[in-house]
Amino acid sequence: MTEIPLEHVHVAPDGDPDRAPAVFVLHGRGADEEDLLPVAESLPDDLHVISLRAPDRLQGGYTWYELDLSGGGLHESQPHAADFRRSLELIEESVTAATDAYGLDADRIGLLGFSQGAITSFSLLVEDPGSYDWVVGLHGYLPDSHADLASDGIEGKPVFVGAGTGDRVIPESRAEAAADRLAELGADVTYGTYATGHGIGREELADVVDFVEARLE
Template identity: 25%
Template sequence: MNYHHIFIKGEENQPVFLLLHGTGGNEEDLIPLARMINPKASILSPRGNVSENGMNRFFRRLEMGVLDEVDLEKRTHDLYEFVSEAAYEYNFNRKEVVALGYSNGANIAASMLYFFNDAFKGALLHHPMVPFRNKKMVELNQLPIFIGAGSNDPICLPDETNALINELENKNSDVTTYWGNAGHSLSQEELRHAANWYKKYFS
């Protein structure tokens, strides 16, 4: 498995969180959030294996706000394989994986939805962008997705969020969106809405 990562075994018959941190983060960043949402779930948390000026990322970008789509596609498939290998290694149900990503991590989670309709049981995407400009997304078959966004986010502009929502809904996913006003940050209110969404679909 080609990611430095953490696996924490939870209770049986509970989902497995795939935690995907933001730029400059690491595999420990989102564990408190996952524990807040569901303390009984298992956790699989990889560290991004791309370095940008010493900051961990899951894929390269050409400049701020411009993703390297060729690199992103390759690393999206790598991450999918990593999760499948981890399911075998740690003996968890591959069909029970719920993605929880922030910023760069949310972007690669969103990217997986372009290629795989069996990647996740559900996904919480905090401040994602549209990962691809000219690629068709697979049918998502009512996949439940939570998007946390900022109406004043200077990095992921509202138009970006709305474009991704439209892509997801056009492929028949069940999207719930929370709009906050804390910029690109994760506010307590956004986290509360994420937790409530999770309880609605997975408790």
Template identity: 30%
Template sequence: MTENAQPKLPVSVRSAQWAGPDSIATEVSGLIHYVRLPENATADRRVPLVVLSHGWAGDETAMWVFARLVPPGTAIVAPRAPRELPHYGGYFWFDYTPYQRTAEPQSLAEAVSTLRRFVQAMPELYPVDPRRVVLVGFSQGAMVSNALAMTHPQLMRGVASLAGAAVSLPPSLPPVDSLAGFPVFIAHGTEDEMVPPVAARETRDWFARLGANVTYGEYPIGHKMNSAAMRDLQHWLSQVIGDTDFQ
């Protein structure tokens, strides 16, 4: 697939619009993406937003399996990571050494900056409430979402890390001193060989030391989510986003 080609969403996903490489939305936000807005969303009635960030070798279609877990009346946006995998297909956020669980500092800093710009642009482009933005990431998408949460938590109401981890932050990305009460959801497979469970436990502890309100779950699966994890995520999202019927 070339950068200019529009990838197709699952047939179960309806009413999502693609912001391709030539769109104003991509120019402003910095990333190609799919977006789905509730019918009642207007500039005078802004709605919550869930940002779905895919993992290594995914694209802006990969995370829509989680769309059904998002509370009704919530906007959903799924960006395409900025870096292309020429030999594998798909896209990725930053250079990462899996077995050492380390991120290349410069590429991680660039990825966090890119995601920050994207999140900040959403209320400019769409009728979404900047006070009710929740990030949901899978694998490497969780890593960059976690990094943004640890450095710029004011941009979101909470973060969900699925089969992901918190990677060491370079000096250019110092974490905040406190995440007191900040909602964090972590779901991880006990049989995950790509991102080992110990990485999720360390992530839980890192967030907890900063004072975050961490909801943590391990499940008898590999590098994926099962129905139990999906139910737990759905419950957490409903709590964090809250009532979507508001002015």
């Protein structure tokens, strides 16, 4: 089996695993590869689920990057550039390796990320839209490093952006700005706001499930 750079959990589909579609799951800051499995378990059973662990330890969990707070604190934070680039490359390498190792359909790969995982997912999509069939980003934003990039091939790409009206970690306005920018680039954006804080509630999860089911039809 091809070595996959990032530690991960793999959940095989209920049906034939050969060339089945897949979703790569990217957790938030301070969590781990098991944190979003309850969300992934709500998705259609014919998906490979590969939940990746971020590379750096943070307290009891892991982080994709350290925060650059020079812009004015947590609400204006940005990814630390070097850390962020390293994680983006590790994820890209892990997607390629897992596609080979688990026999995934390379044309039907989605990303699902929360918080730092959403920020990372949006950035991966902008950099290389041809590698991803759809993206779900919950309670995240598009960082400055990627907000002004052109993105050839993103036209019509389905993207779900979720935000919490009571989110005190990543304000709703930052998620809305990401949705607006992705739409400007040509992505087919579904934007939802929910009466939650920095977490995924039942209504948001139900909308995510509907979105992913529609992508697999």
